[in-house]
Amino acid sequence: MPQEQSFAERLVGWQRAAGRHDLPWQRTRDPYRVWLSEIMLQQTQVATVIPYYARFLEAFPDVAALAAAPAEQVLALWAGLGYYARARNLHRCAQQVVAVHGGFFPKTAAGLAELPGIGRSTAAAVAAFCYAERTAILDGNVKRVLCRVFGIDGFPGSTAVDRKLWALAETLLPEAADDMPAYTQGLMDLGATLCTRGLPHCPACPFADVCVARRDGRQRELPAPKPRAAVPERESTFVLIVADNRLLLERRPPAGLWGGLLVPPEGEPEAVLAARGLLAVDRRELPFLKHAFTHFRLTLKPVLCRVASQGKAGLAEPGGEWIELERAAEAGVPTPIRKLISLVANPAD
Ligand code: SF4
Structure with a gap:
């Protein structure tokens, strides 16, 4: 000095x-x-x-x-x-x-x-x-x-x-x-x-x-940059329920994350299916997807559940829509959900 x-x-x-x-x-x-x-x-x-x-x-x-x-x-x-x-x-x-x-x-x-x-x-x-x-x-x-x-x-x-x-x-x-x-x-x-x-x-x-x-060769380190605040990590399971080549999407309430957009049901697959009176004939876990929001990072854990044909009915709650798999990605869904849908609609991608 x-x-x-x-x-x-x-x-x-x-x-x-x-x-x-x-x-x-x-x-x-x-x-x-x-x-x-x-x-x-x-x-x-x-x-x-x-x-x-x-x-x-x-x-x-x-x-x-x-x-x-x-x-x-x-x-x-x-x-x-x-x-x-x-x-x-x-x-x-x-x-x-x-x-x-x-x-x-x-x-x-x-x-x-x-x-x-x-x-x-x-x-x-x-x-x-x-x-x-x-x-x-x-x-x-x-x-x-x-x-x-x-x-x-x-x-x-x-x-x-x-x-x-x-x-x-x-x-x-x-x-x-x-x-x-x-x-x-x-x-x-x-x-x-x-x-x-x-x-x-x-x-x-x-x-x-x-x-x-x-x-000390520290010209690049000094002065120290502003410390980055730790970004919280969250994870959530999304159940991609498919029947007759159609995917079940549900509209989110207007306020909150993805407000007003269509999103697959979220939660443990068994509970999600049971709440909607559905029974899986086939179930498969898909690769996780990470998405960064401004204030947190979300790991989406998709589970594909094929269920028996539902016709037009079969939903236990309002707000749900069965949408053709090919059209689902364009149906007003958030970006990470579009990526999940493409995993199901184009499994070879
Ligand atoms: S230019 Fe800056 S880093 Fe280089 S010797 Fe001078 S004070 Fe130190």
């Missing part, structure tokens, strides 16, 4: 020598411009933001102009950037800066964070760039860099890891406030240009010799 002080020194040195210096929102300490760029850059690539940023500044050269604009004009200029809550908050924020702060952005990260749409990291970025405040940023790119350099395991979105990363980020700040703009820009540049989400460009990195992820 690098010495804490050397982290900031290395980063500032690298940013000044190899970082980005020509982005349209650099070389200004105007909090309106910096804030606008920071909001636009959330979840959005620099190349996408540049033309939007230029159009916004042309239409709204200062915070008062933005505050006074109709919401429709703001949203129209934002169209295509996505995440429209950002545009609405942007507009509200400008109005609040004018109405509450006399048209001047607060001069501290804490004050900025009180405004609509400005989170802790965005507030810190604006305060670092415009006022050289010693305050830490921690967006997705910075989390990735810190997790890799310091070998921090666990999903960064979890409360525990998030807290740990904020605490670490605070300890890494440069001693000299004057270094804050280059330091903050350096974190952003490193995450955007070298320590990228895919395969990072480690040989050019200022932390190449001390980075834990590089040392």
